[in-house]
Amino acid sequence: MNEGGSHSQGGFAVTTRKLPILKAAPIEDMTQKLGIAPPEMIFGDNMARIEHHSGWSIEFNAFDALDRVDKTGESMLKVSYSKAWQQNRQKQFEDIKEVVKPFDWSYSTDYKGSTRTSAPRFQASTKQIPLELLKRPDPILFFDDVVLYEDELADNGIAMLSCKIRVMPERLLLLCRFFMRLDDVLFRIRDTRVYIEFKTGEVIREYTAREEKYDVVKQKLAVTREDVPEMMRDANKLQNVLPVIDGTLESLVVK
Numbered sequence: 001m002n003e004g005g006s007h008s009q010g011g012f013a014v015t016t017r018k019l020p021i022l023k024a025a026p027i028e029d030m031t032q033k034l035g036i037a038p039p040e041m042i043f044g045d046n047m048a049r050i051e052h053h054s055g056w057s058i059e060f061n062a063f064d065a066l067d068r069v070d071k072t073g074e075s076m077l078k079v080s081y082s083k084a085w086q087q088n089r090q091k092q093f094e095d096i097k098e099v100v101k102p103f104d105w106s107y108s109t110d111y112k113g114s115t116r117t118s119a120p121r122f123q124a125s126t127k128q129i130p131l132e133l134l135k136r137p138d139p140i141l142f143f144d145d146v147v148l149y150e151d152e153l154a155d156n157g158i159a160m161l162s163c164k165i166r167v168m169p170e171r172l173l174l175l176c177r178f179f180m181r182l183d184d185v186l187f188r189i190r191d192t193r194v195y196i197e198f199k200t201g202e203v204i205r206e207y208t209a210r211e212e213k214y215d216v217v218k219q220k221l222a223v224t225r226e227d228v229p230e231m232m233r234d235a236n237k238l239q240n241v242l243p244v245i246d247g248t249l250e251s252l253v254v255k
Contacts, residue, residue: 007142010198019045039151062148065111073102122250142167179235210242
């Protein structure tokens with residue numbers, strides 16, 4: 001049963017789909033196509049999509065996000081249990097020949113959404129998302145939170161990709177967030193924000209990557225009066241602690 005929804009506003013249609021985790025046959029099919037073993041909880045049918053009546057659209061889904069994961073193993077986090085984890089995954093998928101190769105088993109992705117090749121296309125921009133407009137107490141006409149995948153990294157942390165979208169009378173904001181906590185190793189947050197102003201048809205896409213070593217974050221949090229273990233599970237609180245290591249700003253106008 002789909003628990004997603006849809007909403008139209010200012011010439012844009014927002015659609016979300018939320019279905020159960022994939023069963024064995026679709027997982028095997030996805031593994032063959034991706035060339036890597038998918039995460040433990042793979043919501044392969046889930047998605048969040050924004051479409052404009054002109055034909056322009058952007059969609060966020062698990063397959064395309066996982067297709068951006070490093071499949072060479074070059075960026076694999078070198079920790080003591082990564083080898084054991086890899087062998088365990090190979091046993092799990094031993095019926096699928098020559099598929100499970102070394103890859104970034106933290107499932108880190110720099111996914112910014114899937115767009116159609118038709119114009120208009122995003123161009124590099126310097127225009128920031130107007131946060132002051134998003135802070136206004138405007139009514140929220142539509143909201144949804146869609147999980148695309150999740151993995152507990154062999155009980156040593158979490159990797160999760162999810163999308164939140166909220167529609168106000170004059171604008172909308174989508175946040176696709178990859179959050180990773182690898183205990184005693186690293187924290188990583190990669191955010192893609194899509195902001196749309198209905199009146200002008202302007203679309204701003206902002207990608208920000210944040211990262212910091214586990215011990216450094218722990219030390220930073222220790223001086224606060226907050227519950228440190230709880231904060232380590234909360235990406236919203238951690239985003240102000242992790243330094244930005246990469247980012248892009250793009251925009252386009254649809255008519």
